[in-house]
Amino acid sequence: MFISFKKSENRDRLWQRFVAGDKSAFGELYTHYHNSITAYCVGKIGNIELAENVASDTLIKLLQFPNPAEIENFENWIFTVAKNECLTFLSKSERRRKLLNDNYEEVSRHAPEVEKTYSIQDMDQIIRNNLEDKDYKIWMLHQQGYDNSEISEIIGMNVKTVANRKSSARTKLKTILKKIMNR
Secondary structure (H helix, E strand, O other), X not given: OOOOOOOHHHHHHHHHHHHOOOHHHHHHHHHHHHHHHHHHHHHHHOOHHHHHHHHHHHHHHHHHOOOHHHOOOHHHHHHHHHHHHHHHHHHHHHHHHHHHHHHHHHHHHHOHXXXXXXXXXXXXXXXXXXXXXXXXXXXXXXXXXXXXXXXXHHHOOOHHHXXXXXXXXXXXXXXXXXXXXXX
């Protein structure tokens, strides 16, 4: 269902319903603005699927906003939030890309013979077999570029515990790979 606002009065009434606590008004606002925000985000991000996710995150921020009555210009506010969400997304993506590139280069510099001897699937199996399930999940999230605080949120563990378990897993894997290569 697509809602078309013929007059700004209808949009204003819908906004007032939402401010008054009518959650169905949020659904109508979401339906109306999602496409526009997605189009805006596509211009910033360049990928429609990712832009749709960022647009959804933007609209969820509205639902989570503690006092929508404080928002003076709703459309200004929502597109400012969309811009900030796009910038946050791009920043995180760049950080993850850099972490992945840094980690790949690190593996290449220190153990090229491991790469020649074992496929990615073999390496994954070695890692999986030598780490506890929770440590394996932490390790894989780390390899995907998530930082400790993001990993802690995903798996519901203290940030320092994640850092310690990741460090312990790294030490354990180095030892195992040295043993494998010295055979």
